[in-house]
Amino acid sequence: MTHTTIVSAPGKVLLTGGYLVLDPAFSGLVVATDARFYTLIRPAHSPRATATSPFRITVRSPQFQSATWTYWVHIHGKEVQVAPSNEDESRNTFVELALVYSLGMMGHLIPTERMKATLDSGLEIVIAGNNDFYSQRKELDNLGLPLTADSLKQIPLFASTHTTLSKVNKTGLGSSAALITSLVAALFTHFKVQDSNPKDTLTHKQFLHNAAQFVHCLAQGKVGSGFDVSSAVWGSHTYRRFRPELLQEVMNHDAKNDIPGLLKVLDPSQTKWDNEVVPFQLAPRLHLMLADIDAGSHTPTLVSNVLKWRKNKPEEANGLWDHLGAANDRVVALLKELDQMSKDHPKDYALAVEKASEAPATSWEGLVRQSILGRDATMELLVKIYEEFQSVRRYLREMSELSEVPVEPKEQSRLLDACLEIPGVLMAGVPGAGGFDAIFCIVLSDAAREAVAGVWSGFEEMSVGPLLCTESVDGGLVVELSESVATTQTHSATVQRLLSL
Ligand SMILES: Nc1ncnc2c1ncn2[C@@H]1O[C@H](COP(=O)(O)OP(=O)(O)O)[C@@H](O)[C@H]1O
Numbered sequence: 217m218t219h220t221t222i223v224s225a226p227g228k229v230l231l232t233g234g235y236l237v238l239d240p241a242f243s244g245l246v247v248a249t250d251a252r253f254y255t256l257i258r259p260a261h262s263p264r265a266t267a268t269s270p271f272r273i274t275v276r277s278p279q280f281q282s283a284t285w286t287y288w289v290h291i292h293g294k295e296v297q298v299a300p301s302n303e304d305e306s307r308n309t310f311v312e313l314a315l316v317y318s319l320g321m322m323g324h325l326i327p328t329e330r331m332k333a334t335l336d337s338g339l340e341i342v343i344a345g346n347n348d349f350y351s352q353r354k355e356l357d358n359l360g361l362p363l364t365a366d367s368l369k370q371i372p373l374f375a376s377t378h379t380t381l382s383k384v385n386k387t388g389l390g391s392s393a394a395l396i397t398s399l400v401a402a403l404f405t406h407f408k409v410q411d412s413n414p415k416d417t418l419t420h421k422q423f424l425h426n427a428a429q430f431v432h433c434l435a436q437g438k439v440g441s442g443f444d445v446s447s448a449v450w451g452s453h454t455y456r457r458f459r460p461e462l463l464q465e466v467m468n469h470d471a472k473n474d475i476p477g478l479l480k481v482l483d484p485s486q487t488k489w490d491n492e493v494v495p496f497q498l499a500p501r502l503h504l505m506l507a508d509i510d511a512g513s514h515t516p517t518l519v520s521n522v523l524k525w526r527k528n529k530p531e532e533a534n535g536l537w538d539h540l541g542a543a544n545d546r547v548v549a550l551l552k553e554l555d556q557m558s559k560d561h562p563k564d565y566a567l568a569v570e571k572a573s574e575a576p577a578t579s580w581e582g583l584v585r586q587s588i589l590g591r592d593a594t595m596e597l598l599v600k601i602y603e604e605f606q607s608v609r610r611y612l613r614e615m616s617e618l619s620e621v622p623v624e625p626k627e628q629s630r631l632l633d634a635c636l637e638i639p640g641v642l643m644a645g646v647p648g649a650g651g652f653d654a655i656f657c658i659v660l661s662d663a664a665r666e667a668v669a670g671v672w673s674g675f676e677e678m679s680v681g682p683l684l685c686t687e688s689v690d691g692g693l694v695v696e697l698s699e700s701v702a703t704t705q706t707h708s709a710t711v712q713r714l715l716s717l
């Protein structure tokens with residue numbers, strides 16, 4: 217029997233609020249995906265050479281070449297220091313900082329004896345992301361399969377990427393945020409930190425959020441909006457960022473020399489964090505589809521150019537920000553109204569969605585006017601959502617033109633418009649920072665789903681790679697396993713696969 221912990225965190229897609237969410241005056245709608253990152257932790261059964269030797273932690277990412285890292289942990293009372301082995305082929309700053317700060321903080325939060333006992337025979341950490349996080353184009357090529365959802369389903373769980381972490385093509389689901397969140401949370405779970413600090417679960421989760429935001433910002437070298445870490449912790453929601461100044465004072469590597477000071481900033485009972493999280497879910501029968509575009513854009517470049525333009529032309533930009541912010545908020549409010557409608561009038565809702573599935577969104581308004589059965593409130597809402605999201609797109613195109621940054625470039629507009637011609641497609645847009653990275657569609661039926669997939673695979677201007685994931689129904693962080701695992705036990709296919717990696 218081996219005490220094993222597995223914690224997962226979802227990927228993300230920012231449906232509205234790209235750029236605006238960097239400013240605390242605006243919020244963004246982020247949907248968590250059912251594509252998840254998993255961190256497994258278990259004893260390595262390799263005792264220390266002598267009672268004074270450091271403890272050893274090995275981290276592996278089996279989907280990548282040259283992706284094993286060793287760390288040595290030194291414990292002096294409450295002070296816990298983690299140093300990377302200088303024999304490794306590569307360094308992984310994201311993993312390293314998560315270990316340095318999580319273990320550093322735990323040294324001050326749990327009894328030293330537990331710290332030592334948990335590390336005594338060394339720890340093995342395995343990190344794996346759902347295949348959707350990384351482009352599978354090469355794998356499908358090797359298998360001689362076309363770039364379709366059916367082909368992707370034939371690839372085994374946590375398949376090899378046949379490359380290194382630095383060379384892999386990512387699909388934009390936010391691998392580093394999901395990785396850091398699952399790793400930090402798995403460490404705190406494995407060392408049973410909550411048992412020593414019996415704060416309520418919500419406060420503990422807020423602390424994990426703050427800690428993951430801090431590590432992610434430090435690893436990225438900047439304080440971003442943090443919507444990706446937030447959805448990795450809380451699942452789908454509307455997000456308003458925390459004041460960036462909150463982390464400014466600890467955003468340097470000296471923070472590890474003052475762990476009590478860092479804990480003070482990250483502990484929600486000591487420092488008030490002002491981020492806002494309002495849970496969100498898509499109404500039933502709305503299905504989120506995602507695709508990555510092979511061309512790709514460099515998000516930091518897009519962001520720095522848009523922000524440069526906003527700084528140089530504040531009047532032009534601020535007006536657009538206000539209009540776009542208001543349109544984004546209306547889309548969210550309408551989607552919530554639709555969800556409420558599905559609960560209040562489930563039969564009418566189902567009928568309207570079926571009717572809407574049979575016609576393209578441009579003709580729904582006609583259906584509303586022709587309705588002989590009186591008002592069809594659901595259909596009216598669907599029309600409003602479609603139209604409001606089309607105004608969001610118009611503002612994004614205006615942003616592209618004024619800033620000369622390709623937020624919704626023409627090629628992407630043509631692809632989105634082609635999707636919207638299909639019966640039963642409610643929304644089609646560029647998520648997050650936009651550019652040539654990805655697109656999303658929200659569709660109302662299986663037939664619409666298939667037709668959209670057909671448009672994607674037949675689109676000749678760009679290579680559109682479907683992803684298998686959709687909205688997460690499990691929210692944010694999930695403790696998948698925290699127990700002594702007997703070999704005879706039965707687990708889900710995902711957990712079984714992780715245990716065998
Ligand atoms: N499976 C993995 N195992 C270990 N580290 C990973 C893994 N996936 C991503 N990372 C870390 O995240 C970094 C990528 O971060 P970044 O370029 O910000 O990508 P993203 O936009 O997907 O978050 C990698 O360099 C690596 O440190």
Ligand SMILES: C[C@@](O)(CCOP(=O)(O)OP(=O)(O)O)CC(=O)O
Binds near residue numbers: 236515
């Ligand atoms: C511009 C942004 O508001 C949104 C970017 O969202 P993406 O989903 O495009 O991000 P990456 O995963 O880094 O590519 C920047 C931010 O909020 O941090």
